[in-house]
Amino acid sequence: MATRKSTAAPRTESRIDVRKTYKLYIDGKFPRTESGRLMPVRNKKGEILANVCKASKKDLRDSVVSNRKAQEAWAARSAYNKGQILYRIAETLESRRAQFEQQLVNQGLAQASAISEVSAAIDLLVYYAGWTDKYIQVFSSVNPVESAHFNFSFPEPVGIAVVIAPHAPGLLGLVALTAPLVAGGNTCTVLTSEHFPLTAIDFAEALAASDVPAGVINVLTGKRDDLLATAGSHMDINAIAHVDLSADQRKALELQAAGNVKRMIDFNGGELLSPYAILQAQEIKTTWHPVSF
């Protein structure tokens, strides 16, 4: 086994550092992958930074069970409360931003890029924190039907989404795909970037410290190709959000998604900051009631 490079910020003090074990984040807990498989994460020089879990199909299925258990209660939380929790994640990230910047740099990013990426991720969370109690107003309607009925339509969360986070940017990509889904009352399982898994698990720790209920966002590190087929064919996943799939991956996933008519949400070309990103993982419900004495 090769020697490991410290992921802590450089210091002059001579001391044996305490290294972190990176695990998955499922249902508010940090379990190891049930498969027991690992993959090393290296820096640009090829030095090992840490081992991360190579999540298995079973881990993904467990994660979806936890997402399902959490979804209805998450959606039922008040819009105000959901907004506060998203804002809380931003607060937690802000207070730990040095850690995130360092971790991005460890994984190969330039310092300046790391700083602007962490800032963008935090600001994006603040942006969506402010949408939780507004997008429903923007996308709802009272419909003037001809008959004597009161008729209205409004968005509801599609349910459970798998987020295939882009390989880059490692932190911002994950946050940009996840925040609009969660702001809209969905729960999700994130398959993290293969290149930036360490920040993803650091992000999970921020989630755990931010009053995000267990199962609302689960984070799986590993190989995208190991998990795509399971995500595509799983019958209790309602949507898959992605942004940088290859044409072949996309086609394979869409073929499988037909099995339970999954919503395929392609964030490619979409804006990061937009209520239309929230709308992508919403269903419109229309309700009728007679108007009479």
Next chain:
Amino acid sequence: MKKASSRSLQFGTDWTYAPAPESSAHIQFNERYGLFINGRFQAPSTSRYFASINPATEKEIARVAEAGSSDVDKAVRAARTAYEKVWSKLSPSERGKYLFRIARLIQENARELAIIESMDGGKPIRESRDIDIPLVAAHFFYYAGWADKLQFAFPGRSASPIGVAAQVIPWNFPLLMAAWKIAPALACGNTVVLKPAETTSLTALKLAEILQEADLPPGVVNIVTGAGATGAALVSHPGVDKVAFTGSTEVGKHIMRSIAGSGKKYTLELGGKAANILFEDCAVDQAVEGIINGIFFNQGHVCCAGSRLLVQEGIAKDVLRKLKDRISTLIVGDPLDKNTDIGAINSKAQLQKIKTLVNAGIREGGECWQSECEIPSKGFWFKPTLFTGVAQSHRIVQEEIFGPVLAVQTFRTPEEAVEKANNTPYGLSGGVWTDKGSKIFKMTSRIRAGVMWANTYNKFDPASPFGGYKESGVGREGGLHGLYPYVNLS
């Protein structure tokens, strides 16, 4: 009508209706219909024509062209040319005026269209005359007005058309589904190739004549008739930018697979297995009417039909008695008779499917009850039927029957009703009957379905979005939300 038993409502023994048929003597059909491509009717490259029959008599009404893949290709090219050269260049308000024109012509021709709809598809004239065709005109009228107002529909975004839309529609509401597809597509600046269902092509072809009369530019709407192969050729044609399909979940999944990786946009309106839920505090007599309308409207050939009745235990016995009494009064027969409640089953194949599922229901232990009404000897008919003693796992509780067959289950608590209602792969619609407002909102929000009817059922309006959750489809049709499938936003 049969002499009423002692436990039934006592209407007397001579409660009969004299026949009241709508005359179809003045309806003219061509012997055969070509494909409507680039503004004119033309012979199919296949040289094949198939019979469109009246399901109430099994007699042939007319012959309809079977479009082959080269015809589909021609239609898509015509739509593309019309899109690039004419329709996308036309000012939005002019586009809208064509749609208003079409709406008016449909109103003018409403009676004829209603009669053809009932002859070709088997639905009662009362429905085609009072529901289908008025909604068709209203739908065009509604979207006509959107054509030059799209900048107000999408806050912070500007809308542009997608291009050529391939639209494949079912046989249960033939002209209405054509309107649901064509009107928003055209309003948003797209052009269309429409494929009607093979058993019900005639009103779509009459619509083509109306489009000619409206001077709609050639190629803006093309109509290719045929069966599954024609539809498959259309949706997988590389010149198509958007696919819109209404039909079964099975075919919808097939379409998703056939366009996987193509980047085509799509909307799917698929099957359903809606629960109609009666609480003990509901107005029972009104609710019984709602159950009848929910499952027997259009012979139950309705994707959002209330095909599962969930009734709270305390009123189950009463509701069943009233329901059976009411079902016994339903008149099954000649679709053109104004007294008819339930018309003909659309096709022999559909009748067979209904029988197969009903037999499965009996085999799995459900208790089957049918009206004793008389049915004609010729044609395709199925008596209104209900099942009791069925479990959540039974096929007739899980699968869409698309016929006049109601599965009745009971529940004790609202939680149980929600659990049962949501326990199918579908999520198109649902009904809730209660006198308590707070219960309505709790129920309608917890049921995972796109359309919820509270103290009513099976209501439709062009301003009202329609579409499903889960395996009942993707996207909405109708209303402001029905514009989304036909625009790119930037």
